[in-house]
Amino acid sequence: MKLLELLGYFNYWVFAIILTVGLYAVIRKTNLIKKLIGLSIFQSAVFLMYITMDKVEGGTAPIIQTGVENQIFSNPLPQVLILTAIVVGVSTLALGLAIVVRINESYGTIEEREILDAD
Amino acid sequence: MIFVFALFLLTLLVITALAIVHTENLFVAVMLTSIFSLLMAANFFILDAADVALTEAAVGAGVTTVIFLSALALTGEREKPRVGGRNIALVTVGILALLIIYATFDKPRLGDPNAPVHQHVAPWYLEKTPEYMGFPNVVTAVLSSFRGYDTLGEVFVVFAACIGVLFILGVRPPRESLEPRDESSGLRHHLIPQVVGRLLVPFIVLFGLYVQFHGEYGPGGGFQAGAIIATGVILYALLEGEAEALRAVPRSVLLGMVIGGAMLFGSVGVVCMLMGGAFLDYSVLAADPVWGQQLGILIIEAGVGMAVCGALLSIFHAFAARESLS
Structure with missing residues (x-):
């Protein structure tokens, strides 16, 4: 396999690494806010994978210009899915943070171990 | 040229993600998350997703950071280190990463116009949008x-x-003696x-x-x-x-x-x-x-x-x- 062809997979490797870095934060960190940060990294990795799939060689953003023939466009569908997912992502993240804030008010800590000990 | 730039940005993205997880100061982690989002937006832009890049820059780098910061102000910015369990977590995510990378070799190459994702409804959307809608932005x-x-x-x-x-x-809040600051x-x-x-x-x-x-x-x-x-x-x-x-x-x-x-x-x-x-x-x-x-x-x-x-x-x-x- 040629080197350039291998580099065609580079985006997917970055996706894999970022995804697992986020997952590591979720399973290993005990601080609840750090867990949520890990979750949002995980989420961003999925966004990157979708957007990587939309790219077409020699293509441009799917905005059709009149008078230009034989344009190649990248795929609009993954873009639409991710566009809405980003906004939904921040709303659900805010919901998670709100719960963390309430946990902190009730237990005085956001470390998972200390919360479990307090119960 | 843009290809080299994309490689550079993606490498920065990985470094930022590692730094976010590594730091024990949550304030630093949140600021790095903001940078991470901005890099992600630049990557989206290189991959022809202008609309998504705009959203990620406004939401990820702007709103998310502010919400994280206001949550931090209510909780505390120091994370307590955890002892033990590090190796097993590393091995688990390492194996997962290798499995995903192995699976990517079955995926179509970046930009392949014959990839299955480009064969289904997307060409129809691109072809019919000017006729049905009369405006150029297919994403909208x-x-x-x-x-x-x-x-x-x-x-x-x-x-x-x-x-x-x-x-x-x-x-x-449940605690008494609340005097508005x-x-x-x-x-x-x-x-x-x-x-x-x-x-x-x-x-x-x-x-x-x-x-x-x-x-x-x-x-x-x-x-x-x-x-x-x-x-x-x-x-x-x-x-x-x-x-x-x-x-x-x-x-x-x-x-x-x-x-x-x-x-x-x-x-x-x-x-x-x-x-x-x-x-x-x-x-x-x-x-x-x-x-x-x-x-x-x-x-x-x-x-x-x-x-x-x-x-x-x-x-x-x-x-x-x-x-x-x-």
Whole structure:
């Protein structure tokens, strides 16, 4: 396999690494806010994978210009899915943070171990 | 050349992600998350997703950071280190990473025009958008008309999340002796942020309105515009203090925007049904189906913009109000 062809997979490797870095934060960190940060990294990795799939060689953003023939466009569908997912992502993240804030008010800590000990 | 730049950005992305997880100061982690989002937006732009890049830059680097920071102000910015369990976690995620990388060799190469994802409905969308909608931005067309049901669902998820945050943070804190702190005056005593910020706020809001109403012709639409206008108002709140921002845009207006935006979207669908079409089939709204589509899309994009802007600002104010109580 040629080197350039291998580099065609580079985006997917970055996706894999970022995804697992986020997952590591979720399973290993005990601080609840750090867990949520890990979750949002995980989420961003999925966004990157979708957007990587939309790219077409020699293509441009799917905005059709009149008078230009034989344009190649990248795929609009993954873009639409991710566009809405980003906004939904921040709303659900805010919901998670709100719960963390309430946990902190009730237990005085956001470390998972200390919360479990307090119960 | 752009290829080399993309490799550089992706490498930076990985380094930033590792740094976020490594640092024990949550404040640093949140700031790095903001940089991470900005890098991600640049990557989206290189991959031809202009609309997504705009959203990620406004939401990820702007709103998310502010919400994280206001949550940190309520909890504490030091993370306690955890002993043990490190190796098993590393081995687990390492194996997972290797498995995913192994699986990517079955995926089509980046930019392959014959990939299965490009063979299904996408060419049809690209071909029919000028004919059915009469405007050039295919992303907006798919978002608001071809897949309007999806978008309606997403708007209601944003709506539900906003209501959830308001319910959770709406109750008074359990600890007694709550004396509301002095009204935060924002950065009023800092000259440089004050001058620069005041100059920026009107332009941010103006750009948001441009993105809202130009979404059919260039990158943009309700989701991006809502997020951009929200960042403008949040900047105002940071500069002048939260009370001043609430005086400019009161809570009741924000709630009205969230509810009104979601209802506007839904009621356009119902009106379409009353006029003899299917739910969210805008063609029946005017005598000329293309005009009908454009009218419908303009209205629902306005609804989306209102709902997103109202929801993000309500969430911000919910956290900020908590701050001045505790």
